[in-house]
Amino acid sequence: MSNPYHFQTVKHIVHGAGSLNLLPEKLALLDTPIKRIALITQPAIEALGVIEQVVAGLAAKDVEVLVVRDVEPEPTIGNVEAVFRDQIAPFAPQAILSIGGGSVLDAAKLFAVRLTNDQPLREWLGIDLIRNPGVPMILVPTTAGTGSEVTPNAIVTLPDEELKVGIVSRHLLPQIVILDASLTLGLPKAITAATGMDAFVHSLESYISTKANPISDMFAMESMRLIGANIVEAYEHGDSIKAREAMMLGSMYGGLALTAAGTAAVHALAYPLGGMFNITHGVANAMLLPHVMAFNLDAIVERLATVARALDLSGPADSADTAAQKLIDQIAAWTAAVDIPQDLRVFGVSEEHLDALAVAASKVKRLLANNPKALSLDDTKAIYRRLLP
Ligand SMILES: NC(=O)c1ccc[n+]([C@@H]2O[C@H](COP(=O)([O-])OP(=O)(O)OC[C@H]3O[C@@H](n4cnc5c(N)ncnc54)[C@H](O)[C@@H]3O)[C@@H](O)[C@H]2O)c1
Ligand SMILES: [Fe+2]
Structure with a gap:
């Protein structure tokens, strides 16, 4: 006999090589129509040429996209706050899309909840400290990987304490995950x-x-x-x-x-x-x-x-x-x-x-x-x- 336990996971998983192409039509899975989306990615992913295609596919559905590429690898808490303040908040997206490794996926998850919670990230370090659900998230991992696309965790670096710390919340689970291994063919x-x-x-x-x-x-x-x-x-x-x-x-x-x-x-x-x-x-x-x-x-x-x-x-x-x-x-x-x-x-x-x-x-x-x-x-x-x- 096992002890009682609780398992919660994401709503939709789209899986298969080439499935990133399905992204524009999969937006219909979200509960509300989306017209403004922030796309959090990394220069290494842009170099693959996929970001242009995604932006074009979304534009064809009348979705305006802000491409954000300034999240650092294994981001510090200050980096996540600064990118939010300077780029995400002024754009006020209705949803967050992220294509990248665990570093950008984690930052993207924090942006989604930061849009609906006026609290500094420091107050979230630990378990279940985020009050409100965030805007919808679509996560597309390009490393294999952290599994961040299906975890309720986001990890940030605290440079003052020389430590990495987890933020854990059910509000960090995305609505849609797209698992497209073709994105990893050129992974160094x-x-x-x-x-x-x-x-x-x-x-x-x-x-x-x-x-x-x-x-x-x-x-x-x-x-x-x-x-x-x-x-x-x-x-x-x-x-x-x-x-x-x-x-x-x-x-x-x-x-x-x-x-x-x-x-x-x-x-x-x-x-x-x-x-x-x-x-x-x-x-x-x-x-x-x-x-x-x-x-x-x-x-x-x-x-x-x-x-x-x-x-x-x-x-x-x-x-x-x-x-x-x-x-x-x-x-x-x-x-x-x-x-x-x-x-x-x-x-x-x-x-x-x-x-x-x-x-x-x-x-x-x-x-x-x-x-x-x-x-x-x-x-x-x-x-x-x-x-x-
Ligand atoms: N949220 C979670 O549950 C969870 C779990 C484990 C780790 N993490 C965190 O995730 C971070 C690490 O993520 P990671 O290991 O995915 O690495 P990463 O996101 O830091 O990426 C590593 C490097 O690979 C490049 N890259 C990513 N995908 C590529 C591709 N397809 N082709 C070419 N280059 C590519 C990136 O630009 C970056 O320079 C750490 O901060 C770690 O603490 C989170
Ligand atoms: Fe890990």
């Missing part, structure tokens, strides 16, 4: 690696979360199966639409899993690496994953063994211990295969930083609460130290 290798590993972390952390439940387990398992079978292929042969579609679906399932169960200590320890050393979110997660799982091992050996067997990493002859260890080894092998470093010194981290990192990680209580084992400051330091071999 390093981004394919980091975002693909991030998606795997979402699913494995959800699977071993103290809040895991049958719905999160189902999405997490299928996500890990898809990503495990395709991440190296997507990295080595980025033009494989089959691998890219698998990664895109796996990433969305990861977002659904984490919405239902939450991520845990890997994400908690990754945030200070992003905040203090600018280490890309997915890279920090990938580096930490095998070491946090090794720390958790005695509490979750059966669960890790189940994953190892489902991913064909282990056969019936293996004990649970052996199977679990095979999964941890395979995670390290994937990380190496996609050229993610295993040494934090590459990013300027050394022994003298470990106290500050551990203290910062200990503040991410929302995620540490989901970890199957409690972490003392010494435990946390010991995990970081394993990345200073």
